[in-house]
Amino acid sequence: MPLVTDDLMAPDVMTDPHSYYRQMRELDPVFFNERWGGWMLTGYDDVVQVLRDPDGFSSDRMRFLARELSEADRQRFAPIFDVLSQWIVFRDPPDHTRLRIVLNKAFTPKAVERYRPRVRAIVGDLLGEIEGKGRMDVVRDFAYLVPLTVILGLMGAPDLDRDLIKQWSEQLGVFFFLRADEPRRREIACEGVTSLVEYLTPIVEEKRAHPADDLLTALVAAQERGELSEQEVIATCVLLVFGGHETTMNLIANGTLALARHPEEWERLKQQPALIESAVEELLRYDGPVKATVRWVKHDVTVGGKTLRDGDRALVVLSAANRDPQQFTDPDRLELTRSPNPHVAFAHGIHVCLGASLARMEAQEAFLGLTQRLPVPVVATDELEYHPAVVSRALKALPVEF
Amino acid sequence: MPTSQRLRITVDLNKCVGSTICVQLSPSVFALNDQRQSSVVDPTNDTAANILEAAEGCPLGAIVVQDAETGQVLFGARDAAV
Numbered sequence A: 001m002p003l004v005t006d007d008l009m010a011p012d013v014m015t016d017p018h019s020y021y022r023q024m025r026e027l028d029p030v031f032f033n034e035r036w037g038g039w040m041l042t043g044y045d046d047v048v049q050v051l052r053d054p055d056g057f058s059s060d061r062m063r064f065l066a067r068e069l070s071e072a073d074r075q076r077f078a079p080i081f082d083v084l085s086q087w088i089v090f091r092d093p094p095d096h097t098r099l100r101i102v103l104n105k106a107f108t109p110k111a112v113e114r115y116r117p118r119v120r121a122i123v124g125d126l127l128g129e130i131e132g133k134g135r136m137d138v139v140r141d142f143a144y145l146v147p148l149t150v151i152l153g154l155m156g157a158p159d160l161d162r163d164l165i166k167q168w169s170e171q172l173g174v175f176f177f178l179r180a181d182e183p184r185r186r187e188i189a190c191e192g193v194t195s196l197v198e199y200l201t202p203i204v205e206e207k208r209a210h211p212a213d214d215l216l217t218a219l220v221a222a223q224e225r226g227e228l229s230e231q232e233v234i235a236t237c238v239l240l241v242f243g244g245h246e247t248t249m250n251l252i253a254n255g256t257l258a259l260a261r262h263p264e265e266w267e268r269l270k271q272q273p274a275l276i277e278s279a280v281e282e283l284l285r286y287d288g289p290v291k292a293t294v295r296w297v298k299h300d301v302t303v304g305g306k307t308l309r310d311g312d313r314a315l316v317v318l319s320a321a322n323r324d325p326q327q328f329t330d331p332d333r334l335e336l337t338r339s340p341n342p343h344v345a346f347a348h349g350i351h352v353c354l355g356a357s358l359a360r361m362e363a364q365e366a367f368l369g370l371t372q373r374l375p376v377p378v379v380a381t382d383e384l385e386y387h388p389a390v391v392s393r394a395l396k397a398l399p400v401e402f
Numbered sequence B: 001m002p003t004s005q006r007l008r009i010t011v012d013l014n015k016c017v018g019s020t021i022c023v024q025l026s027p028s029v030f031a032l033n034d035q036r037q038s039s040v041v042d043p044t045n046d047t048a049a050n051i052l053e054a055a056e057g058c059p060l061g062a063i064v065v066q067d068a069e070t071g072q073v074l075f076g077a078r079d080a081a082v
């Protein structure tokens, strides 16, 4: 019996994952968790090693999931398989490389910089409505609206149905973020993914008929050049809508909470907006939206002196690496000017977040807007609740007064 | 095709996460080192246009391209340029 719990979904682990990862790292940074059925990697160097080694570690989650399910279940959950098996994030080279080269152009630091004025305007409009109210739920009233409006605009999709899209994305997230509390998680995810596909398909067809200057048109054009398949176009759209807002929403919420708990840092950012770039990096390190990701071992590999065997799976704990004292001095301290700050909140290696520059820019604008326009917020509840999930760090709500 | 312009290409190893994008876009100039980070193996072995596209494609903005003679920054972060 380990000294530290092996229940990744324990309530304490959900509220305070960082203390848990610290204990785990101190116990054994390369720990085999019998209950979860895989390795847990919590040391910075090991995490980076694995993320940078696509030859040793596969991301092909759907192939491994297919093995675990019966034929009947595979039929039942076909909508999930059909779409998610095409997602770049779950693919290995050479398919991964092909998709990444097609998508990369639209998300380079230079390309996303063009959207900054639009993001600033969206943030400004939202805060204009919020400012006078004296209270808000950061998640519902602010955090999701910024990135969702941005990604829909970038793709060239109408933003009329933001609430519906959020609801479908949440349904899909039940599966994606390993929400083990929900017994119907695969059914729910099926509903979400089917709705998103039905919503996005006519929009893609519209771009085919009437090309415009947006990302969907670029994807359709790439398909017509034979660079990706029709299924990949739709699946990518689903991933961008979903991945394009859930995570950034959580960064804005988690970051607002961290700053509300460190009022002197909120004031510092208000006085010195030039700190915004390093501040966002620190918020990503301190309490990032993606706690972990999963890899499957492709051939025996040594990590931290232990042999991981072909077919084993590994939980690569990004949030643990981000607080490894061997890499970061005083890792549990929020230090907005920390430099260098080589955190792994966006992962490393070939799957490093495609939307990293976009998310950074959105978060910079969001936190600039918040700190400039509002006084230090006070958290207006004693019981903050997180969605019970192994992978994502997602507040259910963040009510604040200011 | 080699570039006619002499370029100085630098990869900021504090930023490079080994995405391999630059290696895909300009494989005769960039290669991964033992740490699986990018290193410049031959700054002359591609067109300037391809090299600049590779630099621009870096998701971390880790690559700086300069004119080797004048030092003028052709692509990349101002602060990283020396």
Ligand code: HEM
Pocket: A059, A088, A089, A090, A100, A147, A151, A239, A240, A243, A244, A245, A247, A248, A251, A288, A289, A290, A293, A294, A345, A346, A347, A350, A351, A352, A353, A354, A355, A356, A358, A359, A360
């Ligand atoms: C703060 C916000 C975000 C965080 C923390 C985040 C985090 C991550 C992480 C950790 C990965 C790697 C997963 C793995 O290796 O298994 C990833 C991949 C990805 N992210 Fe993000 N993400 C964020 C925002 C976004 C946005 C805004 C977009 C959309 C434009 C996006 C699209 C993607 C895509 C398409 C991939 C797959 C890349 C690949 O496989 O090559 N992300 N993200």
Ligand code: SF4
Pocket: B011, B015, B016, B017, B018, B019, B020, B021, B022, B023, B037, B038, B057, B058, B059, B060, B061, B062, B063
């Ligand atoms: S594109 Fe950038 S992050 Fe990727 S390997 Fe090249 S320098 Fe490193």
